[in-house]
Amino acid sequence: MKHRRIPRRRAALAGAGVAALVAAGVTFQSANASEAPATPAPRTLSATAAGQLAHTLLGDLGADAAGTYYDARAKSLVVNVLDDSAARTVEQAGAKARVVENSLAELKGARTTLTAHAAVPGTSWATDPTTNKVVVTADRTVSEAEWAKLTKVVDGLGAKAELKRTAGEYKPFLAGGDAISGGGGRCSLGFNVTKGGQPYFLTAGHCTEAISTWSDSSGTVVGQNETSAFPDNDYGLVKYTADVAHPSEVNLYNGSAQAISGAAEATVGMKVTRSGSTTQVHDGTVTGLDATVNYGNGDIVNGLIQTDVCAEPGDSGRSLFSGSSAVGLTSGGSGDCTSGGETFFQPVTEALSATGTQIG
Structure with a gap:
């Protein structure tokens, strides 16, 4: 089969046209990207203002919220959530979203288990949103037998709880x-x-x-x-x-x-x-x-x-x-x-x- 040769000038024009189309395509895509809604930066908040925003967001998110905490260094509110949809709500409100594993209901269930099976004098437990766990602490008066009991209950809660010891006495x-x-x-x-x-x-x-x-x-x-x-x-x-x-x-x-x-x-x-x-x-x-x-x-x-x-x-x-x-x-x-x-x-x-x- 005989190939027809394209004149050099026409080839150059064709190449220029393709280059122009490619450039136009790149420019068009970039324009579309710039029009996509950007994730708002977290608002700068005082601790008191962060607490007020946390109260509002917890009410709005309901079961999709999993706790909040204040990032004092960044001066922003961090909200634990369970999915991307809830994360977008948090970010639009001016807080920082963090997708975690344990819901507040699951952490509350862990606390109920601790109340029923780990009521040992000299202990405390509190919800820590930074770790998304219930942290159980035993003071120096807790005996080895009681520690073993606590360990068994906490281990049964899996990733929802952790156990630690303090040298003091409550x-x-x-x-x-x-x-x-x-x-x-x-x-x-x-x-x-x-x-x-x-x-x-x-x-x-x-x-x-x-x-x-x-x-x-x-x-x-x-x-x-x-x-x-x-x-x-x-x-x-x-x-x-x-x-x-x-x-x-x-x-x-x-x-x-x-x-x-x-x-x-x-x-x-x-x-x-x-x-x-x-x-x-x-x-x-x-x-x-x-x-x-x-x-x-x-x-x-x-x-x-x-x-x-x-x-x-x-x-x-x-x-x-x-x-x-x-x-x-x-x-x-x-x-x-x-x-x-x-x-x-x-x-x-x-x-x-x-x-x-x-x-x-």
């Missing part, structure tokens, strides 16, 4: 914020609040279970118990009976005070500060939510905020705050402020709701 920090005392010991005043226009203050429930009439550091009687919730919860409400100052602030023990203008939900990763009459002011981070602590003698408290902030006896009831927002009331924990430790707090928002009070 106990309420009752002894002695501003110190307040009575016949049963010494605690710390948490937050001044109001109810029906009258002044009250919040402290720990294990304090109001032990003490009914409260005096200040000079011995003046300043308050009488109105509400006490312990165990299960750990908050108490005391009505002022003396004409004393009750500002909405926290003593920083350096001649100044932090004004408190409202309350905020805790978020894992939130930077927090604790003030207490024994150890004064210490900072730390929220490490877990919905924590259960078994202090022994049947004293099991649920729904606590877990932190790496230290505390010691006498700090019970005192303030956990983030900026001008009240966050928690000191319940108990392990360790001390020399060697370090962990402390659990009653959420202030729950205490305010249950007692019908408000910050002010």
Whole structure:
């Protein structure tokens, strides 16, 4: 077969046309790519704003959400989700999505199993959204036999739980914020609040279970118990009976005070500060939510905020705050402020709701 030769000029033109079409195709595809909706960058948020966004997204996502935490370095909210559809909802709202294996329902089921089969004094468990697990911790009082029992239960939960040991001992920090005392010991005043226009203050429930009439550091009687919730919860409400100052602030023990203008939900990763009459002011981070602590003698408290902030006896009831927002009331924990430790707090928002009070 005889091939017809294409003149060099026509071949060059044909090549140029193909090149033009290729270039046009590339340009067209690039234009289409630029028009595709881009994933929005996570919004820069304060810890309090992240907590508010987390509350909204958890409500919107329902069963598709698997927990949240605050990335303090990036100043963004991270939301655990179960699928890509939920991830897109999270990203459009300005948070960072993270697809994980365990749903909140599965983690709640793990906690139910622990409650039924691992109720050992000297233990705690809390949901950790950064690992997407329930973290079970045993203190130094847990025996080898009890440890073996815990290991069996946790192993049966597979990837939903993990077990670890702490060198300290879990106990309420009752002894002695501003110190307040009575016949049963010494605690710390948490937050001044109001109810029906009258002044009250919040402290720990294990304090109001032990003490009914409260005096200040000079011995003046300043308050009488109105509400006490312990165990299960750990908050108490005391009505002022003396004409004393009750500002909405926290003593920083350096001649100044932090004004408190409202309350905020805790978020894992939130930077927090604790003030207490024994150890004064210490900072730390929220490490877990919905924590259960078994202090022994049947004293099991649920729904606590877990932190790496230290505390010691006498700090019970005192303030956990983030900026001008009240966050928690000191319940108990392990360790001390020399060697370090962990402390659990009653959420202030729950205490305010249950007692019908408000910050002010």
